Amino acid sequence: MTITRRAFLATGAAAGTATLAGCMDPLRETLxxxxxxxxxxxxSEAGYDEHVVDEMVVDHPVGAFGLERTIEVVNWYAEYDRAISLEGLGLTRLQAAVFTVLSTPQVSVLGRTHNPIGEYSTDELVELIQERYDRLAVEEAVDEQAVTVLGTETPVTQxxxxxxLVEIGRRLDVTLHxxxxxxxxxxxxxxxxxxxxxxxxxxxxxSVRTLLEGIEHE
Structure with missing residues (x-):
C-alpha cells in the first residue's frame, strides 16, 4: 500500500515514530x-523537441532520534534536444543541445527536512544527459544570471x-547551465x-532562458 506524501508528513510530525499506519513495511515509504x-x-520558440519524460527512482535512507527509515523517492525527469549545425567544426548537424528538467519531492521526517537533490553528486546529475555527452569535465563558472522559473527568480550558473559527443566520438568545448x-x-x-x-x-x-521560463509543474 502506498501512503500519500501528505499523509506521511502529517503522520511523522504528529506521531514522532517510525511506524506509518496502514503501511505493510513500517520502515519503508514511497514518495x-x-x-x-x-x-x-x-x-517551439526555442526549437527544441521532447526526447523523453520518465521516472527515476532512488532509495533515500534517513534517520533521526535513532530511528532509521529507507524512503523510495520517485523523481521525474524530462529531456529535450535541438539540432545544432557543427559545420564550422567540420561536422554535420546533430541533436547536440540538451535540456533536462528534474523534479524530486521534498522529504520531511520527524521534523527534519531532507532534500534529495542535495544527495546527488555532479556525476549523477550529468547522467541525465549522458545519452548525448560522455565524460563531461566541468571547468570554471563563467557567468550567473537570474531567470524566473515557476514564478521564482532563480540563479542559473553557466x-x-x-x-x-557520443554520436561522433569527438571531444568538444561545451557550455553547461x-x-x-x-x-x-x-x-x-x-x-x-x-x-x-x-x-x-x-x-x-x-534558448535555455526560454525553456527555463516555460517550465510547467503541477
Missing amino acids: SSSPATVSADAR YRGQAR VSEPVAHGEDFVLCVAVSPRLFDVDVESS
Whole structure:
C-alpha cells in the first residue's frame, strides 16, 4: 500500500515514530514528485523537441532520534534536444543541445527536512544527459544570471567544460547551465542544460532562458 506524501508528513510530525499506519513495511515509504515539463510554446520558440519524460527512482535512507527509515523517492525527469549545425567544426548537424528538467519531492521526517537533490553528486546529475555527452569535465563558472522559473527568480550558473559527443566520438568545448533547486508546491525542480561552444561562444543561452521560463509543474 502506498501512503500519500501528505499523509506521511502529517503522520511523522504528529506521531514522532517510525511506524506509518496502514503501511505493510513500517520502515519503508514511497514518495513521488509531479513531473516538471517545458510548455509546447516554449519548446517551439526555442526549437527544441521532447526526447523523453520518465521516472527515476532512488532509495533515500534517513534517520533521526535513532530511528532509521529507507524512503523510495520517485523523481521525474524530462529531456529535450535541438539540432545544432557543427559545420564550422567540420561536422554535420546533430541533436547536440540538451535540456533536462528534474523534479524530486521534498522529504520531511520527524521534523527534519531532507532534500534529495542535495544527495546527488555532479556525476549523477550529468547522467541525465549522458545519452548525448560522455565524460563531461566541468571547468570554471563563467557567468550567473537570474531567470524566473515557476514564478521564482532563480540563479542559473553557466560553466565551461569539455565533453565527448557520443554520436561522433569527438571531444568538444561545451557550455553547461545549472539552475538552483526551486521549491514549487511539494517538490523541488532543478534544470541542467548542455550544448557545444562554437568559437568560444555560448550559442544556446537565449534558448535555455526560454525553456527555463516555460517550465510547467503541477
